[in-house]
Amino acid sequence: xxxxxxxxxVLVVIPMSFSDSAFLQFPPKxxxxxxxxxxxxxPTWIESALVSLRVAVLSTICAVVLGVLAALGLVRGxxxxxxxxxxxLLAPVIVPYVIVGLAVYIVFLKMGLTETTLGFVLVHTALAxxxxxxxxxxxxxxxxxxxxxxxxxxxxGPISTFFRVTFPNIAAxxxxxxxxxxITSWDEVVSAIFLSGxxxxxxxxxxxxxxxxxxxxxxxxxxxxxxxxIIGSFLLFGAMKLIRLxxxxxxxxxxxxxxxxTS
Amino acid sequence: xxxxxEAPVEVTAPKLPKSAxxxxxxxxxxxxxxxLLLPVVVFLLVVFIxxxxxxxxxxxxxxxxxxxxxxxIWENSxxxxxxxxxxxxxxxxxxxxxxxxxPYAYLMTLATPFWRAVMIIAVLVPFWTSLLVRSFALVxxxxxxxxxxxxxxxxxxxxxxxxxxxxxxxxxxxxVQITLPFAVLPLYATMRGIDRRLLQAAxxxxxxxxxxxxxxxxxxxxxxxxxxxxxxxxxALGYYITPALLGGPQNTMIGELIVxxxxxxxxxGFAAALGVLLLVSxxxxxxxxxxxVDMKKYLMGQS
Numbered sequence: 001x002x003x004x005x006x007x008x009x010v011l012v013v014i015p016m017s018f019s020d021s022a023f024l025q026f027p028p029k030x031x032x033x034x035x036x037x038x039x040x041x042x043p044t045w046i047e048s049a050l051v052s053l054r055v056a057v058l059s060t061i062c063a064v065v066l067g068v069l070a071a072l073g074l075v076r077g078x079x080x081x082x083x084x085x086x087x088x089l090l091a092p093v094i095v096p097y098v099i100v101g102l103a104v105y106i107v108f109l110k111m112g113l114t115e116t117t118l119g120f121v122l123v124h125t126a127l128a129x130x131x132x133x134x135x136x137x138x139x140x141x142x143x144x145x146x147x148x149x150x151x152x153x154x155x156x157g158p159i160s161t162f163f164r165v166t167f168p169n170i171a172a173x174x175x176x177x178x179x180x181x182x183i184t185s186w187d188e189v190v191s192a193i194f195l196s197g198x199x200x201x202x203x204x205x206x207x208x209x210x211x212x213x214x215x216x217x218x219x220x221x222x223x224x225x226x227x228x229x230i231i232g233s234f235l236l237f238g239a240m241k242l243i244r245l246x247x248x249x250x251x252x253x254x255x256x257x258x259x260x261x262t263s
Numbered sequence: 264x265x266x267x268x269e270a271p272v273e274v275t276a277p278k279l280p281k282s283a284x285x286x287x288x289x290x291x292x293x294x295x296x297x298x299l300l301l302p303v304v305v306f307l308l309v310v311f312i313x314x315x316x317x318x319x320x321x322x323x324x325x326x327x328x329x330x331x332x333x334x335x336i337w338e339n340s341x342x343x344x345x346x347x348x349x350x351x352x353x354x355x356x357x358x359x360x361x362x363x364x365x366p367y368a369y370l371m372t373l374a375t376p377f378w379r380a381v382m383i384i385a386v387l388v389p390f391w392t393s394l395l396v397r398s399f400a401l402v403x404x405x406x407x408x409x410x411x412x413x414x415x416x417x418x419x420x421x422x423x424x425x426x427x428x429x430x431x432x433x434x435x436x437x438x439v440q441i442t443l444p445f446a447v448l449p450l451y452a453t454m455r456g457i458d459r460r461l462l463q464a465a466x467x468x469x470x471x472x473x474x475x476x477x478x479x480x481x482x483x484x485x486x487x488x489x490x491x492x493x494x495x496x497x498x499a500l501g502y503y504i505t506p507a508l509l510g511g512p513q514n515t516m517i518g519e520l521i522v523x524x525x526x527x528x529x530x531x532g533f534a535a536a537l538g539v540l541l542l543v544s545x546x547x548x549x550x551x552x553x554x555x556v557d558m559k560k561y562l563m564g565q566s
Contacts (some may be wrong), residue, residue, distance in 0.1 A: 009401070014331060074300065091311065099538045100311070100504045126306070190504065193522065223400065
């Protein structure tokens with residue numbers, strides 16, 4: 001029961017999005033892809049999707065750069081005010097998005113940053129950066145620093161040590177952090193409602209106005225699409241894990257064969 | 264973690280002048296790595312903290328200097344009703360979520376690996392799915408002609424559609440669906456670490472299974488339960504999208520009121536005062552919670 005309850009959105013939206021009817025009855029009587037076609041043929045949907053994509057990519061880049069630096073600082077550094085710093089770094093996840101949206105709107109209105117890519121990217125970076133920090137910091141904690149020291153003792157400079165030794169070892173957690181950051185931005189609607197306007201609107205805000213006005217089957221299609229992306233990234237994540245695992249076992253087996261060990 | 268060890272030194276020697284104590288100096292000691300924190304700190308102070316401070320000051324200065332905005336909340340029964348409604352929905356959501364999440368997480372610890380994987384995926388898919396999409400789906404479920412009413416009708420349970428959408432029952436149904444993962448994950452994390460042999464031990468000493476469960480197992484799940492309750496409650500307080508879609512004018516919550524005040528009547532100062540109220544309640548709750556459990560672990564411990 002609870003499993004069904006948890007999966008309700010997926011179970012409902014996907015069949016609905018393929019409904020042939022204009023009224024979104026459940027269960028749908030006939031199936032078609034007409035709402036998906038309508039979606040693709042509507043330039044306003046495409047436009048807000050592109051806005052969202054641009055904002056999400058830029059915020060992800062900013063959040064990853066800031067977050068990786070911060071994670072290194074957190075894990076390796078000695079610094080004062082530990083408690084206050086942790087609170088500051090986690091605050092964007094804790095403070096309700098309505099408050100963030102309102103506060104930022106008050107300031108951005110004065111500075112002319114509403115309805116600008118820069119405005120959206122600044123807010124979304126702030127909201128996403130904690131996820132990158134936590135993911136990367138947990139990756140760094142489990143990474144053996146001896147490898148770095150070894151590289152440096154062999155004459156590698158700090159920057160090349162980072163890119164050739166440290167980064168490859170924490171790449172998985174950086175990737176996970178980046179994925180979190182991307183989804184945070186791509187999906188964020190509450191503060192985007194404040195910052196959006198006729199000049200510039202992200203996809204979630206466009207969906208939001210579609211849902212608010214009427215129960216529009218195009219929204220079912222875009223929701224279905226979003227779910228496919230989520231399920232797809234799940235499968236991709238799972239597939240990557242499987243691939244990594246099989247490469248590792250393959251290597252182990254080969255290594256075992258060459259040195260004649262049993263494992 | 265040397266800073267942990269420093270604390271008792273201060274307590275035992277309180278009368279020394281501060282600068283004379285080695286712990287004082289080592290607390291402010293820093294190394295090159297910590298400079299890497301600077302960009303994030305500056306960024307968050309400018310983009311995040313400064314706007315919050317601006318909002319705070321605006322609540323006391325816009326349109327007039329003083330406590331007018333707060334007085335307006337206090338003196339209008341409509342706004343008080345919104346505050347009351349916000350807390351009622353948040354408490355109701357928290358209680359229902361916990362009631363469903365506890366047995367679910369418990370079953371996860373007992374399930375076979377295959378079913379455990381299914382149950383985890385069932386929690387993670389909504390966790391990763393857009394809040395907006397989930398709320399929209401819930402509209403489709405809860406409408407008079409929606410999935411739930413159609414299903415109940417065809418089973419012959421009801422004659423006419425249950426009033427769900429635009430009612431408290433619909434809001435609670437939706438909010439619990441949204442917050443469930445946030446309670447299941449910490450509960451499961453705690454339960455996984457509990458040694459079930461403790462139950463056998465209690466039973467071998469003569470406790471009935473139900474008593475052993477209530478007196479031995481349940482208290483051990485407290486940290487997870489507490490983390491779940493706080494996470495769910497804080498989120499429920501601040502949600503905007505879900506209650507705005509599922510609720511009616513009778514159950515407006517504070518988040519909706521804030522957006523309304525800004526977007527339709529442009530009362531920035533009043534909206535800011537509501538924001539301050541919500542922010543303060545959230546921070547107070549967190550401060551209380553952090554005395555009992557390591558919130559950092561649960562806020563970030565997804566997966």
